[in-house]
Amino acid sequence: MTVMARRRTPGSYAVLVSLIVLAVVMLLPFVIIALNAVKTPAEYSSHGPLSLPKGVYLQGLKDFWERVDFGGKLVNSVLISGSVAVLAVVLSVLNAYALGIGRVRGRVSIMVVFLLANTMPQEVLVYPLYFISKKAGLYDTRLSVVIIFTAIQTAFGTYLLSSVLSAFPRELLEAARIDGAGRLRILWRVVVPISRPTLGVLFVFFFIWTWNEFFLPLVFLVSNENQTVPVALGVLQGQKMMDATTTSASALLGVLPAIVFFLIFQRTLTRGITVGSAK
């Protein structure tokens, strides 16, 4: 420890300090939200958002939980985000296998199309998707949101994975082929295991991105029983009024599952990366 300390240069102290500052800046909003989450509305109104709460007040949160059936919203969000994450990763792998390793004809133009699809703002997609889902009888179903986001996330996943897989070591593929493996076998036995860390990252991102989506779920999940967590939180922002304390409390509740999810998979991610490097 002392040896380490002696080696610290002014530069590394500067890095340390700036990291601490950055951490504080990142955590401060969470602290403020947590502070307001446990205040009574009257306390918030008379002393403002930065004051310290006098005690822990959770009644607002309890009322809100029952008012919007928050448990049901959590189930919807997990169901939708989970399905999208799994489906989008599977589809991305299949697409990227064809584009990155299979090198199909015109793959550059296909990639460009995927890239363009990614830059498309969701507002542009709303009306076409609305008419399609209405025609298909899927308007106001969770399935419609799963399909839409699987497509959206797959567009990004395909683009990213194709670039990654185009740099895949050719010798490995050839060795497998000489050993008599077919295309499908190479995909599942060689490509997927080796690119597992990347797939893991994609999976986590897809889950969290879909979890946080607000606009399209707002449009497509009309019935209250189909809604996701971010849409349900919107109930607290009225036409002229906002309920700052309950919003803070429920926002914490809303991000908690995503954070927990991230922490759990963070560990498998690191493991996945070390396994990959050992090979």
Next chain:
Amino acid sequence: MLKTGKTLAALAVGLLTLSACGGNGSSSSAKELRLWHYETPDSAMGVAWNQAIKEFEQTHPGVKVKFEEKNFEQIQKTAPMVLNSKDAPDILEYNKGNATTGLLAKQGLLTDLSSEVVKRGWDKQLSPNVAETAKYDAKGVMGGDKWYGVPNYAEYLQVFYNKKLFDKYGVKVPTTFEELTAAMDAFVKHGVTPLANGGAEYPAQQYLYQLALSRADRPWVDRFERYTGKVDFHDPAWTYAATTFADWVRKGYIAKSTVSTKAEAAGTAFMSGKNPMFFSGSWWYGRFEKEIKNFDWDTFLWPGTRMTLGSSGNLWVVPKGSSNKRLAYDFIAITMKKDIQNLLANNGGVPVDADPAGVTDPKNKKLIENYRTLVTNDGLGFYPDWPAPGYYDVLVAGTQKLMNGTSSPAQVLDSFAKPYDENLSNVGH
């Protein structure tokens, strides 16, 4: 490999369940009235309408009200899409105005309620001033000939004031405009900013519009809101409003630092006793009642004016695709009944057909009496952001420039005129 297969199988099952239970809630039988609104359960409207639902179920045995509390933003963004699908409710609360109810009416998504309104006598309960926002013409402009909605509450602006601070600095409640400026001078002298304001949202433009209204008359409002004639943004009313507003910021009646704060901040500044006065809507009333614990407060109407900002509240509208229109009308009828109207008033709301005799709390009574004064004077001047889509942001930007002093009043009024005139040519007036 095996693991992936299992996950996929589980997923497939999950998706099947998703699609299986996705379609429910959309079919509407005669035994169910599907009702949407977006008022919180503890607000005056929430309480009164909840009671209305109970009464409805009592008077209609065998009919169940399937109520869903909606997200305001969701209704705003998706109403045209929802109402155009089989998932439309039988009746819903919707915002009054050309860009909202007017637009839906124009698109043919709402039921024309005119005959029902006359048959059930609602037109007699609603003063012409309030009814204006419930009636639309073929172009979707308010004040038309057909009823597309029925409001059961109203809203208007008043000055909320902090009695403790008025006493502390020996300021008396103003009854004329001169007394108001004198009172503000007194507060400024003691280093207190008299008016709470939020420059990034509606409070600033409402001060500005109130100043204009104090020099305006009904035809002026009609020209501005209903396109009945040419609007001159450099007329005496607008010029007076813009120069006075800029002047008030300079004099310290309104803090320059509020240029980028929100309405919520203005409300909390008043509630925490930072500013002794806040000119804003009756929608704050219930919250002030509940959350102000440190001082007594009361209200007065903006002095020295016949007109002030206000209108009907949001409307009950019946989608064209509603399969239970008769039940929907019955429900509206219940919300217009005396007991529901009084319940609204006793919870700090402003019922359209208010009866001060039925209100117990003296402060609530005053709220109703002030409203009646305005209505009998034909004094509801509506809101400045109504005439054109996106006009709210134009007004926010303009008032911010006035506060910062980066543009002269004349330049700001020019910036109001341009989008207004563009909209006029778009709607074909």
